[in-house]
Amino acid sequence: xxxxxxVLAVFIPSLLLLFWGFPPTNIVLELRLPELLLxxxxxxxxxxxxxxxxxxxxxxxxxxxxxxxxxxxALGAAVASVFRFPVEWGALVGGLLSVFFIxxxxxxxxxxxxxxxxxxxLTAFFSASILFLxxxxxxxxxxxxxxxxLGYIMPVKISLSLFLFVVSLVSLALLIFRSRNLDLISLxxxxxxxxxxxxxxxxFLLFLISSVPVSLFVAYCGVIxxxxxxxxxxxxxxxxxxxxxxxxxxxxxxGGALSLSQWLARTLLYPTVLPAGVITALLGVPLFLYILWRxxxxxx
Amino acid sequence: MVEVRELSLxxxxxxxxxxPEGSVVGVVGKNGAGKTTLLKCLGGFYSYSGSVKVNGREIxxxxxxxxxxxxxYLPQDFYHPFPFTVYxxxxxxxxxxxxxxxxxxxxxxxxxxxxxxxxxxxxxxxVKVHLxxxxxxxxxVYLLDEPVAYLDVSVVPLIGELVREISKRGKxxxxxxxxxxxLYELCQLFLGLKEGELRLFGSGGELLEKSREIxxxxxxxxxxxxxxxxxTV
Amino acid sequence: xxxxxxxxxxxxxxxxxxxxxxxxxSLSPALTDIIAYVGAExxxxxxxxxxxxxxxxxxxxxxGIVNPNxxxxxxxxxxxxxxxxxxxxxxxxxxxxxGLKVLVFRLVSLEDVVDATGRLGELLGGDGAKGRKLLRxxxxxxxxxxRCLKGKRVVIVxxxxxxxxxxxxxxxxxxLKLAGAExxxxxxxxxxxxxxxxxxxxxxxxxxxxxNLYLLARFHVVRVKPADELLHPSPQxxxxxxxxxxxxxxx
Numbered sequence: 001x002x003x004x005x006x007v008l009a010v011f012i013p014s015l016l017l018l019f020w021g022f023p024p025t026n027i028v029l030e031l032r033l034p035e036l037l038l039x040x041x042x043x044x045x046x047x048x049x050x051x052x053x054x055x056x057x058x059x060x061x062x063x064x065x066x067x068x069x070x071x072x073x074a075l076g077a078a079v080a081s082v083f084r085f086p087v088e089w090g091a092l093v094g095g096l097l098s099v100f101f102i103x104x105x106x107x108x109x110x111x112x113x114x115x116x117x118x119x120x121x122l123t124a125f126f127s128a129s130i131l132f133l134x135x136x137x138x139x140x141x142x143x144x145x146x147x148x149x150l151g152y153i154m155p156v157k158i159s160l161s162l163f164l165f166v167v168s169l170v171s172l173a174l175l176i177f178r179s180r181n182l183d184l185i186s187l188x189x190x191x192x193x194x195x196x197x198x199x200x201x202x203x204f205l206l207f208l209i210s211s212v213p214v215s216l217f218v219a220y221c222g223v224i225x226x227x228x229x230x231x232x233x234x235x236x237x238x239x240x241x242x243x244x245x246x247x248x249x250x251x252x253x254x255g256g257a258l259s260l261s262q263w264l265a266r267t268l269l270y271p272t273v274l275p276a277g278v279i280t281a282l283l284g285v286p287l288f289l290y291i292l293w294r295x296x297x298x299x300x
Numbered sequence: 301m302v303e304v305r306e307l308s309l310x311x312x313x314x315x316x317x318x319x320p321e322g323s324v325v326g327v328v329g330k331n332g333a334g335k336t337t338l339l340k341c342l343g344g345f346y347s348y349s350g351s352v353k354v355n356g357r358e359i360x361x362x363x364x365x366x367x368x369x370x371x372x373y374l375p376q377d378f379y380h381p382f383p384f385t386v387y388x389x390x391x392x393x394x395x396x397x398x399x400x401x402x403x404x405x406x407x408x409x410x411x412x413x414x415x416x417x418x419x420x421x422x423x424x425x426x427v428k429v430h431l432x433x434x435x436x437x438x439x440x441v442y443l444l445d446e447p448v449a450y451l452d453v454s455v456v457p458l459i460g461e462l463v464r465e466i467s468k469r470g471k472x473x474x475x476x477x478x479x480x481x482x483l484y485e486l487c488q489l490f491l492g493l494k495e496g497e498l499r500l501f502g503s504g505g506e507l508l509e510k511s512r513e514i515x516x517x518x519x520x521x522x523x524x525x526x527x528x529x530x531x532t533v
Numbered sequence: 534x535x536x537x538x539x540x541x542x543x544x545x546x547x548x549x550x551x552x553x554x555x556x557x558x559s560l561s562p563a564l565t566d567i568i569a570y571v572g573a574e575x576x577x578x579x580x581x582x583x584x585x586x587x588x589x590x591x592x593x594x595x596x597g598i599v600n601p602n603x604x605x606x607x608x609x610x611x612x613x614x615x616x617x618x619x620x621x622x623x624x625x626x627x628x629x630x631x632g633l634k635v636l637v638f639r640l641v642s643l644e645d646v647v648d649a650t651g652r653l654g655e656l657l658g659g660d661g662a663k664g665r666k667l668l669r670x671x672x673x674x675x676x677x678x679x680r681c682l683k684g685k686r687v688v689i690v691x692x693x694x695x696x697x698x699x700x701x702x703x704x705x706x707x708x709l710k711l712a713g714a715e716x717x718x719x720x721x722x723x724x725x726x727x728x729x730x731x732x733x734x735x736x737x738x739x740x741x742x743x744x745n746l747y748l749l750a751r752f753h754v755v756r757v758k759p760a761d762e763l764l765h766p767s768p769q770x771x772x773x774x775x776x777x778x779x780x781x782x783x784x
Contacts, residue, residue, distance in 0.1 A: 027604055030631055060381050112381075135724075143599045144621055155603050155627035183392045186382055190375040191430075193345050195393040196364035242388050271594050271602040272582055295381065 002238045009253045013260035014040065020263060034161035038153055039262040039276065040255035041165040042217040043227050047254025048172055048247050049210035050228030051235075055186035055243065056203040057102075059112040060295040061288075063228030064214045067115070068122030070223045072098030073215035074148065075126040075133075080219075082137045087219040095215025098122060099207045106203075127223075151224035151277020153262050164220070168213040172251050175209055179243030182206055224277040226284025227257050233291055302342070302441055302472055307350035311496035312337055315350075319489060324467045326483035327476040328500075328507065329493035329514060335476040336376065338493065339443045342474065343373040354441055372439040376446050378426045386413045386421075386429050394436040404432045409458075423450030431462070442466060442473040448482055460486050480507075480519060480530045554634075554656055558595055558606050560616035563640050565589065566767035567650050570667070573657035579609050603627050615653070640766040641721050643671070643707040650768060667768055674774040675712040681782040683713035688735040691764070693744035695724045704766050705741070708774065739781075755780050 017036050018028055050063035064070045076094020077087040105118040127149055134145040175182070181202045184192035189199040231254040232246065240249045261279040268274065307315040311334040319325055327335045341348045344359040344367055352359045354370045362370060384392075390401045405411045408428050413421065418429065427450055434442055444463075448456050456479075463473050463486055474491075477483050483490070490507045492500025492514040500510045504521075508530075511519035518533040558579035559565040568577050569588040577588070579595040593609055596602035598619050606614060606628060614628055614635045628635050638649045651664025687709055689699040699705040700720035709716050717733045718725065727748070730738075738752040742760040757763060757780045763773030 023604060023608070026631065027607060031604055031607075031627065055382065058379070058381050143619075147599065152600065154621065154623045156623065157630070180392055183384070183388075187380055187384070187389065187393070188375060188377065190340070190345065190373060190377075191393060191433075194343060194368055194373045194375075195433075196368045198364070236383055241383050241385070242392060266602070266604075271596045271605040273596055273600045273602050 002240075005238065006249055006252055009256040011256075013256045013263060017259045017263045020267065030158070031155055034156050034158045035153060035262065036259060037158075037161035037165040038156065038217070038221060039258045041161075041168040041213070042153075042221055042224065043231075043258025043261075044251035044255035045168040045171065045210070045213040045217060046224065046228040046258070047231035047235075047250040048175055049214050050254075051232040051243070051246050051250045052175060052182060052206050052210040053228070054232055055182045056206050057106055057112065057115060058186060058188070059115060060233070060291060061112070061116050061229060062119070063225075064211065065223065065225035065228060066123070067098070067102050067119030068126060069095050069098045069102070069211050069214060070218050070225070071123040071126035071130075071149075072101075073211075073218035074223050075129050076215070077219040078130045078133050078145075078148075082133060088216055091215045091219035092212065094126075095211050095218065096208065098126070099204075099211050103204055103207060147275050148222040150275035151222040151280070152273075152275040153221045153265075156220055160220070164213070164216055167216055168251075171209055171213045172247065175206065175247050176244060178202070178206060178209070179247055182243040182247075222275070222277065224258065224280055226280050226288055227254050227261075229291065230284050230287045231257055233287075301353075301355055303351075303353040303356075304342070305351045305353075307338075307341055307348055307352060309341055309346055309348040310334070310337055312341065312348075313496045315498045317491065317498065317501045319472060321355075321472055322467050322470045323489050324463055324473045324475065324487045325489045325491060326487035326507075327474055327491045327493065328480070328483065330516070332495075333493040333514075334496040335493060336445055337496075338491070339373060339445050339474060339476060342441070343371045343443050345373070368437060369439050371441040371443060372434050372437050373443040374427070374430050374434055374445055374447055376449070378423070378430065380419050383417045383419060385415050385417055386410070387415060389418050389429065390433055390436060393433050396436045400436060401432075404435050407435070408432055408462075424452060424455055427451060428455075431459075435462075435466075438471070440471060442471060444473065444475045446476055446478075448477055448479055456482060484521070484530050485528065554613040556609070556611045556613070557657065558609060558611040558614045560595070560601050560614065560620050561598060561638075561640070563646075563765045563767040563769075564615050564617065564638060564649070564653070566765050566769045567646075567653050568657065570650060570768035571654040571658040571660065571663050573653070576657055578611060579606060600624075603631070607631050607633065613656070641704065642702060643668075643704040646704050646766050646768075646770075667771075670771055671708065671774070672711060674771055675708060678709075678712035678774070678778055678781065682709060682737075685714050685736040686734065687714045687716050687737050687739055688718075688730060688733055689716065689739045689741060690744060690749070691722075691741055693740070693748050696727060696730060697722065697724050698730075699741075704770070705763065708770065709739075737781075739777075757781075 014036060018032050046064060053062035053067060054060055073091040073095035076090040080087045080090025101122060102119060105115050109115050109118065130149060131145060181197050184195050184197050185199050185203055192199040232250045235246055235250045235253055240246050258276065262276045264279050265274040265276045301321050302319045305316050327338060329335050340346055342352055359367060359371060387401060405414055408431065410428050413425065427447055447459055467473055475483065484504050490500055490502060490504065491498065492507060492510060494514050499513055500506060508519050508521060519530050520533050522529045522531060555576045556578050557576050559568060559577060560581060562581060562584045565580050565584055565588055568574055574588050577592060579593045580589045581598055582594045582596060595605045599621060601620060601624055603624055611633060614633050616625060616635060616637050618637060618639045625635050625637060639645050640649060647664045647668045650667050651661050654663030655661035689705050691697045691699055699722055700718045701710060701716040702721045706716040735752060738749055738754045740754055740756045741763050746754060757777050759776065762769040763777060
């Protein structure tokens with residue numbers, strides 16, 4: 001039954017995104033296929049990273065969006081575009097720098113809520129820096145900058161979208177390969193250490209591997225929130241609990257979720273195209289609040 | 301054999317002792333005396349100064365897979381925010397086969413929990429699950445941090461029985477607890493800590509003698525119907 | 534030599550190609566106005582959702598200026614898509630990848646507007662002189678303005694929160710300069726602080742559009758309303774100049 005749910009969550013959004021309105025073949029190949037690869041790969045990477053962030057930090061509310069990795073990558077991309085460097089490299093540097101900050105904050109604070117607040121602060125700072133940068137160097141219009149911080153999936157070349165999709169698959173494979181370590185760290189540093197895993201080193205590695213594709217996608221699609229937080233919880237709820245299952249199923253469901261959001265973003269107010277991040281926030285925030293209530297209110 | 305030489309870290313100051321194989325060692329002291337820190341150091345969890353050797357091998361220098369078979373630790377804190385079943389927990393932490401896991405669960409009388417979620421269990425039940433993990437790995441040295449703190453009275457004797465059985469197989473066990481009665485009955489050796497200093501290394505009798513120094517209160521043993529009870533005076 | 538000939542051949546071919554566009558999508562309301570001005574509105578098939586005038590009645594809507602719907606545009610099978618520099622490069626590139634011809638115009642200065650009018654007149658109406666004619670008409674239209682604006686220091690405010698101004702290098706500033714006014718600051722369009730507005734010491738603050746008069750109370754404010762026509766960098770400004778004259782000179 002749950003397998004059917006996962007398969008449907010993958011195929012219905014993908015088919016809607018590809019074939020809604022039965023467009024001509026070259027539209028499907030030139031526009032919709034890159035769009036599907038981008039949104040599926042991005043949603044999948046976000047959700048796998050969400051699962052990793054939550055497990056390694058023992059924090060049910062962690063994901064690249066809430067902890068500032070996405071905003072860091074976005075700032076990196078913005079800086080790179082101002083100085084005419086490749087945006088991918090800028091995003092990678094920005095994303096990995098924020099990973100470093102978060103791991104550091106985890107060592108300093110150790111309590112989940114403080115780490116989350118630290119991430120919220122980072123996100124606010126990075127987003128403000130992006131708008132500041134655009135005000136200083138108007139390479140883009142303010143509206144465009146705003147779309148970027150809201151997560152707007154723009155048309156890109158098929159080769160680029162394919163490359164990004166492959167990167168997200170490689171990262172997923174590496175994560176699945178290390179998924180036992182993720183499970184162990186989520187059970188506590190002591191349990192991990194006495195099961196033969198160095199929790200500090202492994203936490204950093206897992207963070208790094210999962211943040212690379214997220215950062216690259218952010219360079220092209222901007223910051224998209226709430227997919228990474230809601231999807232892993234939904235997948236655990238379906239009974240895929242250990243990392244070996246949690247990560248690939250999260251990737252599939254997350255990919256489907258963002259593809260569905262992108263389809264809605266394109267179809268709801270046709271012909272106006274909304275930022276996909278607006279849809280994920282509209283759908284995701286109620287679920288986010290439910291998770292917050294369950295884990296903080298319901299813990300005692 | 302566990303040899304500790306000039307171990308220092310945080311509160312711990314210059315601790316040295318040698319414990320023979322097969323002993324059950326009670327680690328006592330007030331809150332904050334360094335009991336948990338000492339146990340974690342024995343397991344190599346912290347990078348301490350000094351030396352901790354198990355059967356002649358320095359713990360810090362062992363590769364992880366040998367280290368966990370030499371010493372292993374039962375943690376105090378069992379906060380798991382994410383759902384795992386007991387079976388998933390045991391198989392991912394130990395990597396053991398199904399039958400072995402079922403056998404250990406049966407020995408601890410928790411076979412029924414196999415497919416239940418870990419965070420749906422009570423504190424005492426969680427301790428048993430974590431104990432199963434240790435039993436599956438079966439290290440040379442068991443470090444049990446407050447194993448009876450969450451258990452109800454009916455289960456405490458079972459843990460004592462288990463510890464005796466483990467030590468009979470030549471394994472060394474270190475236990476911390478605030479339940480002096482439980483330790484006095486179980487342990488041959490005691491390590492008494494006060495503000496990170498080793499004030500006592502000896503038998504139960506010596507523990508009672510030095511109780512005022514270590515706990516700040518006088519402890520005495522009473523005999524009643526052939527059983528011994530410790531009480532504050 | 535052969536290569537030069539080859540290139541020349543293609544340039545000529547493309548040049549000829551330019552005269553037969555008759556399915557045009559415009560991604561800018563201002564460019565839409567220009568098309569209407571050169572009399573080619575029949576060739577226009579798609580416009581943005583921001584276009585509400587007579588020209589756009591019955592035309593297909595193809596999304597916004599910064600977020601156009603590439604698929605919708607393609608589905609109309611246009612032979613020319615025109616956009617301004619406001620439309621993101623990546624959308625323009627996607628349209629080009631689909632094999633569409635896209636022309637991108639910069640519409641900031643008066644010269645930009647005049648050039649675009651000339652170019653679109655040439656491409657769609659066969660009349661390249663429309664641009665120069667537009668410039669002449671604008672020159673003539675501002676003449677009566679100079680009576681009331683000559684020698685005055687003017688700041689053109691487009692919105693008051695934040696304070697967004699059109700400077701001397703914008704088409705609005707250049708039009709007022711033609712009327713003999715001294716337009717400050719020396720920029721195209723920018724956001725400035727109230728303090729710098731005070732420092733600019735304008736004789737007149739020209740409020741084009743809606744804005745909070747209370748915030749500009751210490752200045753001599755002239756409000757131009759309706760201002761839509763003035764705000765389009767297109768031949769619409771001709772009508773706007775009429776409004777401007779009524780507002781500045783009275784009657």
